[in-house]
Amino acid sequence: MVRKYKLIFAINSLFGGGAERVISNLGNYFYKKGFDVTMVCLNEAKPAYHLEKGIKIISLVTNIRNQSFFFRLWYGGVTLFKLLFILIKEKPSCVISFMTSANIWMGLTCNILRTPYLVSERITPDYTVNQLNHFLRWLSARVYSKSKAIVVPSKGMVDGFRKNKSFSALSNFEVINNPVSQFSAACTERVYPRKFILSVGRLDHQKGFDLLIQAFKRLEMKDVDLLISGEGGERKNLEKQIKDLDLSDRVKLIGYQKNLQDYYRQAEMFVLSSRNEGYPNVLVEAMSLGCACVATDCEFGPSDIIENEENGLLVKANNIKYLSEAIKRTMSDPALKIKMSVNAQLINQTNSPENTFAKWEKLILTHV
Known part of the structure; x- marks a missing residue:
């Protein structure tokens, strides 16, 4: 096949996470459409998600191990x-990059070579660009302003950017929601011997698993366990919390699972306990597979996805009491649970990959 356009997708790593899943699916879509696709990773390149065999993967493998000024200067030059x-x-x-550091590096490179590029942020800017020092905020704003588009997954993120004086004048935002992930068929074999509530995500403070564990402790449900799927830097702290709360037999950190569809299908319900988000993939995944969901109304994304009391429950973020009460209500009200489960699956239409990737394709083709 003669491939019509060459696209480079760039991200820090391809190892797990919502942004990594979206960029992998996006690369697969364009490869199947006849584009030449290359994935560039600033750090680890080993993909957690399926990539078509014809997609080239390049890793810079230049991790910072020394924090001295001169080493970082050298690192920047090498990168x-x-x-x-x-x-x-x-x-x-065209170059399409995801996440702040990849966006800045690829934007600088593309500006030098006059290559068209798009940047995409996936979580609230209060935890990304808004936390940068003055120089890096200025630099990122310059890089983002010269991009063909700043793609964000939720409307609220645009307002979040414009709260920052450096980004207040930017007008090149595009909102493209995350697509429903495509899973293989779920199996009938039980993945866990007891009934369970499920949560999924990187083990990070942002995801609020510490709050969820405390909320679960308040429930005192003896016939259901809590499973948390994911890996990350907070594992040791969460393990200690679970032990201190005497929940070792009922709260399990099950790591990264490739057959998440089976867990979504078999879970009693799904809980998103995040302190902040951009547009939570795991919530979309759970809903697409008919899992009744409770989510914190954090910035940003859950309120774009859930209509409260219809296809899920929204609760105030950072509030253990409300989170616990919403879980208990869902578990004890079969009619509500069925209603939310049925309505949740409508997301397969609104967030279909065909609709979402068509928007990306239209945007990219406008600028190549």
Whole structure:
């Protein structure tokens, strides 16, 4: 096949996470549509999600191990040189990057070579660009302003960016919601011997699993366990919390699971306990498979996805009491649970991959 355009997708890593799943699915879509696709990773390149065999993967593997000023200066020079070499060699029609550090590096490189590029942020800017120092905020705003588009998954994120004076004048935002993930068929074999409530995500403070564990403790439900799927830097702290609350037999950190569809299908319900989000993939996944959901009304995304009392329950963020009460209500009200489960599956239409990726394709083709 003669491939019509060459696209480079860039991200820090392809190892797990919502942004990694979206960029992987996006790369697969364009490859199947006849584009030449390359994935560039600033760090670890081993993909957690399926990528078509014809997609090239390039890893810079230049992790910072020394925090000294001169080392970081050297690191910056090496990173920029490597990216310039890749773009000069590959000659992409357009570069699409995800997450702040990849956006800044690829934006700088594309500006030097006058290559069209798009940047995409996936979580609330209060935890990304808004936390940068003055120089990096200024730099990121310059890089983002020269991009063909700043793609965000929820409307609220646009307002979140404009709260920052550096980004207040930018007008090149595009809102494209995350698509429903495509899973293989669920199996009938039980993945866990007891009834369970499910939560999924990176083990990070942002995801609020510490709040969920405390909310679960308040329930005192003896016939249902809590399973949390994911990996991350908070594992040790969460393990200690579980032990201190005497929940070791009933709260399980089950790590990253490739057959998440089976867990979604078999769970009594799904809980999103995040302190902040951009547009939570795991919530979309759970709803698409008919899992009754409770989610914190955090910034941003859950309120774009859930209509309270119809296809799920929204509760005040960072509130253990309300989270616990919403879980208890869902578990004890079969009629509500069935209603939310049925209505949740309508997300398969609104967030279908066909609709979502068509928006990306239209945007990219406008600028190649």
